[in-house]
Amino acid sequence: MKNQTSEQLAWKIRRHGIEMTHLSGGSHIGAIMSVADIIAVLYADVLKYDPQNTKSEKRDRFILSKGHAGAAIYAALAECGFFDVEELKTHYANGSRLSGHVSHHLPGVDFSTGSLGHGLSAGAGMAYAIKKDGKKERVFVVLGDGECDEGSVWEAVLFANHFRLNNLIAIVDHNHMQSMDFQENTIEIEDFAAKWKAFGWNVIEINGNSHEELKSAFEKTEIIREKEPHKPTVIIANTIKGYGVSFMRNDILWHYRFPHDGWEYDCAVNELHEHKPEGVEDVYTPKGIQNPVMPTEQDDINNDHTFTATWKPSYQEKMRRVEAPAGSGEREHRI
Template identity: 80%
Template sequence: MRNGMKSEKLAWLIRRHGIEMTHLSGGSHIGAVLSVADIIAVLYANILDYKPEEPKWNGRDRVILSKGHAGAAIYAALAESGFFPVEELKTHYQNGGRLSGHVSHHLPGVDFSTGSLGHGLSAAAGIAYALKKDQKAGRVFAVLGDGECDEGSVWEAALFANHFRLNNLIAVVDHNHMQSLDFQENTLEIEDFGSKWRAFGWNVIEINGNNHEELKAAFQKAKENGKESEHKPMMILANTVKGCGISFMQNDILWHYRFPHDGWEYDCAVNELHQTKPEGVEDPYTPEGIPNPVLPTESDDINNDHTLTYTWKTTYPEKMRRVEAKSGSGEREYRV
């Protein structure tokens, strides 16, 4: 069952909910929410089989958001798809609420709690294996971040999935090319990314992960994957833009952790989204946008490079050196 909403509309709502949820809660990872929004929207609007009124339906497709820190995107998609009231999204990160910062299985429609990076693909492979052994319907979709592919557990799961020919497993990497405090290639080189997955026995499709038509075509090919004689698992490398949809958040690592504060950050983010709002979509928070927005000034930190590569200087601290000094106990002393 689909939610009946076009993927483009759902993607816009995921972004709008994400801005509001992180703004209200002071929670992190809006950049990751924005980059994965199109992937999640196409899944829930066009691809997945599910029943909101029966979340544990045996024939359902499973989604494991391995990059669980982008959980606001899944929460928004589930709410808009009827799993729980949209109004509950305002309780994101709140004490006593169900919408924890990382994905929680206490929500209907969530099969596995995630956020400890590198675990999601292993869980997804195990579920896919169990479904095949029991000859049950349903596919398993694992959505990974590219940064977590530095984890060895990801590649162990990749080997496992190939060995057991898990053609009911479709993995998607939200390849936004940034992680933690820098660009991915500056943190730990991973390219040629596609060749690595092919070497591990996977079928690989590389696409623009913010383009809905390319996403739909890739997922359709993944659905047909199970009919192929080689029975390989499928990897979709979805090249995306961190912070996609908000100009001052795009490709800025600052927004991996930062949330939209009161003032120009929130006002400008909302109004930029309103400039791309699809026809027929209602903003549940600011229906007309922000009439008199606060705008950034020259003193505000905007459109700057915040990557570790740019800000880290090898001269910090300038005169750091190790001085080996012998003391009565024979211990080494480190001085500046």
């Protein structure tokens, strides 16, 4: 049901994401927020699909390889008619189809993900099969940038180039953060674009939170497909983790944390309402939060929670001073 703009869908993905993680106590709202624009443009303007015929051979295939941001794809599928929006409230619940990481038991999901590094390999296999059958459908795979530390990603990159899979488009949600820190403090990955080019891929680098640039990039993939028929394409979408809520932006805390009752939930909802597109209804809080709880000086907000900033040299010394078992002949050992 492509009856909404990508901007409207992106807002709904973020609003559903806040609600789903809030209700379930689930994680990864930062990743959900950064990838929302990519998912929205794909489902509103790019992908060929039929929610009434989810196994159609004429559909484009889509894999969210960064499966921990699964709430984003669940929200998009519900808003596009694959299942009822009301089911989103069961996210993470026992017996729910909406598991914490993406599950293929849900209509519209081609491949279960969550174990990072697998999605592009599966997508390359799908693209290879489609091409061997002489069909025109495409395969889109959204990866995380931290996920690109996985060797299996680069094996798939090599495979896709070797078999000239010009029907395969990878999109990297390059929010520059992973796990507990900024990416460059974890494992250096730049010059990221040069790496993909060296492996034989066409590379498009954009602002991944700009719908205009996303739409232009996807249009270019089709032009490239005609001019460079022997190469797969990657879109490196530079995004901001937590995009859409100011206190979540570039704060690694929100990789794992969910919006708790009080100022976290109230302020997140009201910030989204400040930028709600026309024609969009908030099914949870139609007018936002009235009389919201606001953070105080004692609340943990706008602090640097990266491993680099929070690790203290004294921690290492404390770890060394652990008494060895009696009779071991050792005065100390490391844990």
